[in-house]
Amino acid sequence: MTKRVLFTGGGSAGHVSVNVALIPRFKEKDWTISYIGSHNGIEKDMITTQFPDVPYHGIASGKLRRYFSVKNFTDPFRVLAGVMQAYRVLKKEKPNVIFSKGGFVSVPVLLAAKMAKIPVAIHESDVTPGLANKLAIPFATKIYTTFKETLQFMPKDRSTCAGAIIREELFTGSRKVGEELTNLHASKPVLLIMGGSLGAQGINKVVRDSLDSLLEHFSVIHLCGKGNIIQTDKEGYVQYEFVSTELPHLLEMTDLVVSRAGSNSIFEFLALKKPMLLIPLSKESSRGDQILNANAFVQQGFALKLEEQDLSQECFLTTVRQLRDQQWTMVEKMEEAPPSYTIDQMTDEIALLSRSNGN
Template sequence: MKVCFTGGGTGGHVFPVFAIDEQLGRLLERQGEPYERFWLGSRMPLEKHWVLSASIPHIAIRSGKLRRYFSWRFIPDMMGIVVGFFQSVYFLSKEKPDVLFSKGGYVSVPPVLAAKILGIPSLTHESDAIVGLATRINAHLVETVCIPFEEVKTQFPAKMHHKLVATGVPSRLSADDADAKRAFERYGIPIGRPLIVVLGGSQGALQINEMVWEQLDRLLEIGSVVHQSGEKTYRNIRREGYHIMPFIDDGLGDLLAAATVVISRSGATALADFLEFCLPMVLIPLGMNASRGEQMGNAQRIVSAGAAILIEAEKATGENLVSLVENIVYDHDMRERMVKGAKSLRPQPAAPVIAFQIVRCMTGKEKRRVTDD
């Protein structure tokens, strides 16, 4: 079986695929079937690094952003999409995959369209509570649309409901494999001292970074701080108890297992990671001026379950952030309620379900002998 993965641009469109890829390998190994895969993605160097680090061959194609507003970039973007489509036709014809799996993002649209024209069965996955434009387009072209939870079905026309499958959002991390002690040792943090983890996504979050730096003295009075700042906004700040990195890759599971509270945006993939570890969260989603509202939709579901406290980006201040972190760290009962809320949302592992859907999409029928681990 040969699979083409497509999607990219941010970690949220890349990292979940690694868990799916691992499960596919296991399923097909039990079948005694060979497994090959490659990636059609963007030309972003960081994306290529992530994919190659997972031992998946990466092929970069042109594309263009799908915009819901007028921009002078419209014509160049459309040209990029057209070029990306013909590149996709070429590479799919050359590689001859049995199935194509899209993780979304604007780069996925040309490959999905090319697969449709070439007769290659395909499916797509949406992680967010509010469906993105790329998924809305791809949904008309694929056999199966994987969605994060049942409520998202209402955003699709009734005539498409037969192809919707609620699978959850894959996390590349596993609480069972994580070890909090390794994180304490790596960062030199005394065991038992509260640990505040700040994650702004793979690209970082300048607003969150600036609030953390503004209130760093007070945060360090509460506990140790491990901070992913993003490459573009990284500052080489040296303080006892404060550890800053452009990006945290190795040992992220250990770090989340050790965390007392996490401060983050509310990308769907990040939330899936936090729910895997049943972590109390302070979420500062991107506002409507910087997104289509998907992060707010993602966050509200977590907040409704009692697992997170939300600060609207437009109203967020460093003072407010520190106050909330203090409440969570010092109030044991509050923290326990948040952990309980996170457990209530922790779904069955999504990666095996999606891997099964990929095999099913290729064969056109369920393989009864394929079972989950």
């Protein structure tokens, strides 16, 4: 009998990346796979590009804003329309189980799943659940968290800390390939800087203002975001707008990381034992989830943190030096971290959930 799984989640790459990691394993196990996302979100590009054989269904979705907007009055009707569209998809695809990574597009899907009596698993990345997952939790059969601290916000009888689901290809990097890609062969340690596409300008500026000092001690790989590459001939400094298949090789040759504090990224650095300096998005630019993520990693000894309002050249260079001095202590702490679920373990959990409802 054919087993069917439907994935949902979108709005940001973080709400899709775990799905992208899990889909290949379900394909290997001969499950029939489908996806529900928004009509024009990043999830559509990621899923249809990487898995053109997976049916993608776009539905209407709204967004609950924490500020006044006329759309706050119209979006509930979009959510209602999305519920009915999702329900029709569920009746057509007949999934045995649904896996949701979050984002507002997942809310109507989980409401429809409740109506259709289909078991649902949710994975929450951040220390505190996002608004979409808060709305979806009552309709979830099982909730998996990345941080153990998140369990205090979840129903105890349905929640488990699974950790981060790490893309397996990140463990396949080659230092030699990385050196060929970057042309960095010096004996200096490699500092990888990942500003992210959202709010990267502050990080880009302080890095470039500090570049001469950094290059005295490091080779620098800078992922600076689309349209942010500058003209320079400084030796030991390599820029990329973004990378995809190159990333495992760049990480393999990396000694230290400077990054935002998105949950998926920082757990990938943890899994690869890369000491990190985290510069979380401020509360003015987000709901503050990255600050909580960074605080949790600092408390466990995996990272240092620099608040965005303190992002001066002097503070940045001082903290990078501290990171270099503390890197081996951090690696020791990382070695002691409890392991996250593997791709196989998470796949088995979802499969087991499909059977819990008699499917």
